[in-house]
Amino acid sequence: MSPARAATSVVDVVAAALRERILDGDLPPGERLVEGALAADHDVARHTVRAALRVLAAERLVVVEPHRGARVAALEAGDVTALYELRTALEVEAAHLALSRHEGRLPPAVHEAAASLAARCRVGDPRWVRVSEAHTDLHAAIVRASGARRIIEAHGALAQETRLFLLRIRPHLGYARLASEHEELVADLERVGPRALRAHLRASAAVLVDQLA
Incomplete structure (x- = not known):
């Protein structure tokens, strides 16, 4: 070397x-x-x-x-709002492309990532840093399913900041809730489309904005 x-x-x-x-x-x-x-x-x-x-x-x-x-770094309300707006722009468009390119379904990699997140949440005494890693992997899998290289690159640059955001809302989630909400998210994406992801991101951001306001 x-x-x-x-x-x-x-x-x-x-x-x-x-x-x-x-x-x-x-x-x-x-x-x-x-x-x-x-x-x-x-x-x-x-x-x-x-x-x-x-x-x-x-x-x-x-x-x-x-x-x-x-x-x-300490996230302020303005930081959370800006991150939400950027994630929404990237992830919702990516979800739209992913569903349109896979005939209204999400590819197996997305379902596998959701199952991995649920498994990490439901083991005895889960380690938070591993759970947040699995959460990031799921959202990244949705974006990768779009096949849009520039969106994938831009979204990847937000990965660690998104995990910092998730750490801040951890007290409001709990492992069981985190797992179930993301299993429902994947199902709802296939059932009602990208607006399910928009609502999911908005709800998550609102929890922390209200806390910081």
Whole structure:
């Protein structure tokens, strides 16, 4: 492995570890991320931590401010609304394309992703970070079914921010409700079409907007 590739891999490892802690709620919104402490925790150089934090900032999980350092991102009501609007534009159009290209049905990959989410929710003592990963995979499967490359790419860039949003509404969901709502979503998409997805996204966003208002 070249030195450049080795350095990139270490950055990826540190970024992955911090990402998991953020998305599991171990590092709460607004928590300061001190380079020196993180470098000691992960036994890496400070510049490696700095690069990892830049990766997470690009994913909107971390905010890096000049002369003030880094902190875990905290979603405000405006952030939630903006994310909802963008997800709706991308996902609803993707669902429309997916259904039209598959004769009103969703391909097996979408149903498999819904089953995987339900299975992760219903095991004993599920780990939240794995549940949110399965949730992201389901919504991504719906978008991928559209076959629209640019929509898929744009939606993929929202994946981690969407998981941060889901973490914030976690207290209002519960695992059983999360599983059942998404099983119903897939069924409703095939029954009534993309408006089911629009309603699903609107309802989720409203929970958090009301809390933050």
